[in-house]
Amino acid sequence: MATNAESGDDELQFRDPEKAEQLTDELEALMAEIGEPVNVMHVCGSHEQAIAKFGLRSILPDDLTVRMGPGCPVCVTNMPEVDEAVALAEEGKIVTTYGDMFRVPGTEKSLADARDEGADVRVVYSASEAAEIAEEEPDREVIFFATGFETTAAPTAAVLTSDPPENFSVLSAHKYVPPAMEVVAEMPDTDVDGFLAAGHAATITGYGLFEDFVEEYDTPAVVGGFEPIDVLYALARLLEFIRDDEAGLENAYPRCVSREGNVPAKQQLWEVFDTTSGEWRGIAEIPDANLVLSEDYAHFDARERFDIAVDPGAADPLTEECICGDIMAGKADPDECDLFGEECTPQDPVGACMVSSEGTCKIWLEYGGQPDL
Amino acid sequence: MCLGIPGEIIEIDGQEARAEFWDVEKTVRIDVVDEAVEVGDHILNHAGFAIRKIPDEEVEETMEIYESFLEGDEDEALEEIGAGEGEQLGIEGR
Numbered sequence: 001m002a003t004n005a006e007s008g009d010d011e012l013q014f015r016d017p018e019k020a021e022q023l024t025d026e027l028e029a030l031m032a033e034i035g036e037p038v039n040v041m042h043v044c045g046s047h048e049q050a051i052a053k054f055g056l057r058s059i060l061p062d063d064l065t066v067r068m069g070p071g072c073p074v075c076v077t078n079m080p081e082v083d084e085a086v087a088l089a090e091e092g093k094i095v096t097t098y099g100d101m102f103r104v105p106g107t108e109k110s111l112a113d114a115r116d117e118g119a120d121v122r123v124v125y126s127a128s129e130a131a132e133i134a135e136e137e138p139d140r141e142v143i144f145f146a147t148g149f150e151t152t153a154a155p156t157a158a159v160l161t162s163d164p165p166e167n168f169s170v171l172s173a174h175k176y177v178p179p180a181m182e183v184v185a186e187m188p189d190t191d192v193d194g195f196l197a198a199g200h201a202a203t204i205t206g207y208g209l210f211e212d213f214v215e216e217y218d219t220p221a222v223v224g225g226f227e228p229i230d231v232l233y234a235l236a237r238l239l240e241f242i243r244d245d246e247a248g249l250e251n252a253y254p255r256c257v258s259r260e261g262n263v264p265a266k267q268q269l270w271e272v273f274d275t276t277s278g279e280w281r282g283i284a285e286i287p288d289a290n291l292v293l294s295e296d297y298a299h300f301d302a303r304e305r306f307d308i309a310v311d312p313g314a315a316d317p318l319t320e321e322c323i324c325g326d327i328m329a330g331k332a333d334p335d336e337c338d339l340f341g342e343e344c345t346p347q348d349p350v351g352a353c354m355v356s357s358e359g360t361c362k363i364w365l366e367y368g369g370q371p372d373l
Numbered sequence: 374m375c376l377g378i379p380g381e382i383i384e385i386d387g388q389e390a391r392a393e394f395w396d397v398e399k400t401v402r403i404d405v406v407d408e409a410v411e412v413g414d415h416i417l418n419h420a421g422f423a424i425r426k427i428p429d430e431e432v433e434e435t436m437e438i439y440e441s442f443l444e445g446d447e448d449e450a451l452e453e454i455g456a457g458e459g460e461q462l463g464i465e466g467r
């Protein structure tokens with residue numbers, strides 16, 4: 001890896017070996033005080049990436065396990081949602097979506113497969129780019145297959161409140177994180193002692209949102225950034241709470257996250273979206289965690305506008321063997337999946353966790369199975 | 374799509390701005406950012422939208438942290454800001 005000649009080591013906090021060592025010593029000491037194994041869960045693909053990329057698991061105390069949770073909105077998008085997007089594309093409409101979503105398999109095919117067969121599917125990098133396509137193609141229906149948590153739902157909302165073209169609509173697969181944390185916290189066999197909450201989603205919603213959660217589930221939570229030092233620091237704060245048997249909440253990512261979050265963005269978000277219950281792929285039916293367009297914006301709702309004829313063909317029998325759901329609920333590791341790296345690869349993914357750059361299976365494969373460098 | 378990338382605002386036109394991400398210039402919307410932004414400010418870009426203004430005193434540190442984080446992993450960052458084929462982040466030392 002290239003070194004950055006201009007910035008000295010001391011400026012690069014997370015590379016600062018001294019600081020990293022201090023933190024790992026602190027973690028060891030805290031674990032000794034706690035005196036029993038601890039399971040914490042993160043709910044952010046970016047956390048898994050930081051942990052894997054920098055080999056953090058190898059420097060963590062042995063009896064501290066960091067589990068991955070439902071941290072990637074691509075991974076938790078349910079297959080029938082992909083099927084809806086595919087069906088619209090196959091009807092000759094223009095379907096736009098983020099790059100991460102493009103290759104995620106639906107029941108029978110992905111949007112990439114549909115495009116190979118001639119459908120007009122376009123990868124965009126923002127919701128506004130999708131609306132621009134609608135402007136350029138006034139005679140076509142342009143659908144934005146919208147995925148992501150709060151951080152991308154707020155931009156989708158911004159586009160809808162700024163008067164997009166008539167031929168533009170949204171197929172929302174947006175998801176809202178906090179209810180999913182509640183469901184996971186309640187799963188009897190998940191056994192989480194504390195949560196490392198997702199820094200980026202909290203940029204929008206603010207960490208204040210977790211106050212009720214912490215109290216109700218009697219589980220501490222720390223909002224953490226995704227640079228290695230941030231992760232180590234957040235883990236240390238979490239272990240302190242666990243040691244003190246305190247269901248506390250701390251913001252260890254003040255660089256990006258405030259208590260209130262981004263207030264105007266939140267207002268827009270809740271003007272445009274309502275929550276509804278729905279299935280998170282492989283995990284469970286989660287109450288109030290799917291974002292759908294509110295009544296005022298129903299005319300931009302692709303589900304209202306079109307009669308989406310989803311015809312789920314026979315599901316790939318391999319998907320039955322995919323354990324993505326267990327992985328995201330913190331019950332299993334990718335290498336426990338029989339398909340891992342064999343039948344299921346980033347080039348030919350069976351489950352969504354192998355597709356996205358922050359999907360746990362892809363990360364583990366990329367960094368050599370169990371990324372315990 | 375969840376990785377926020379910091380960039381510097383170089384031009385503002387209504388709700389749109391041009392921002393520079395290590396030499397790559399891209400358009401970002403600034404209507405969901407938490408504060409008013411001006412040319413010269415740094416923002417965190419998320420899927421084409423500035424979602425946060427980075428406080429001046431944190432800019433340097435934030436940029437450095439990202440530079441290290443993105444090293445060797447530029448593809449995702451490029452995808453994140455919607456860069457075209459062949460574009461490269463001008464991260465120092467690469």
Ligand code: SF4
Binds near residue numbers: 327338344349351
């Ligand atoms: S390896 Fe593939 S099939 Fe197995 S859990 Fe991961 S994504 Fe699913």
Ligand code: SF4
Binds near residue numbers: 075359
């Ligand atoms: S792959 Fe990463 S960026 Fe894409 S949705 Fe998942 S967590 Fe977000």
